[in-house]
Amino acid sequence: MSAQFNRDQVSDEEWALRVDLAAAFRLAVQFDWHESIANHFSAAVSADGKQFLLNPRWKHFSLVKASDLLLLDANDKDVMSRPDAPDPSAWSIHGAVHASVPQAKVLLHCHPPYATALSCLKDPSIKPIDQNTARFYNRIAVDLHFGGIANDEAEGQRIANAFGNSSIMMMGNHGVSCAGETVAEAFEHLYYLERAAKTMMLAYASGQALSVMSSKIAEDTAQSWEEYSESAFAHFDQLKLLLDKSDDSYRH
């Protein structure tokens, strides 16, 4: 793809989305959410979600550049026979989610250590035990029907349906997926989800009973987070500035 990539044929809007998504890959490495050359982040380019950007197959997150991202079309039946065909499980999950989950303009799927550990518990829910965990109170979809590595359309559609109206999905025995209107918002969900899961796992590791907030305090706290949602953009901008200082090649 990058060989034929022509910046002049890409709108400024798509280019900005490419840069942000490329930054998310680099940052995922810094936060240790990456795994081998697997996992996928994507972003819809068309309003109906049928056209979307996705990381190329078998490329390390730390090397992804804006121009590397594949532009795919969910209606294109020949995608998997392209020379730069995406990872089949990425294609089946992200294609289905962008096409049928309206709040998922951006979809970040990975296996961060603490959230994945939590997803492996019989009860993978995040209890409201501090500010970060309360952020997710009643706001996470939980999918407990892991069907093996998703590489067919039916499993992709099943995962898309499991999102419901939520932007965050804990995937039992698997990992997490976070959606958003923008890369910054989806990234912020993923950032706080992993922080919350870390707190949960450390609190569980103590062996002591959790001190769970009342539902009123938990809901109030979650609503306060929603009023504070603009901070996602400031956080992501600051992180990009830090990336620019060390290695700005994601922008190429």
Ligand SMILES: [Zn+2]
């Ligand atoms: Zn996965």
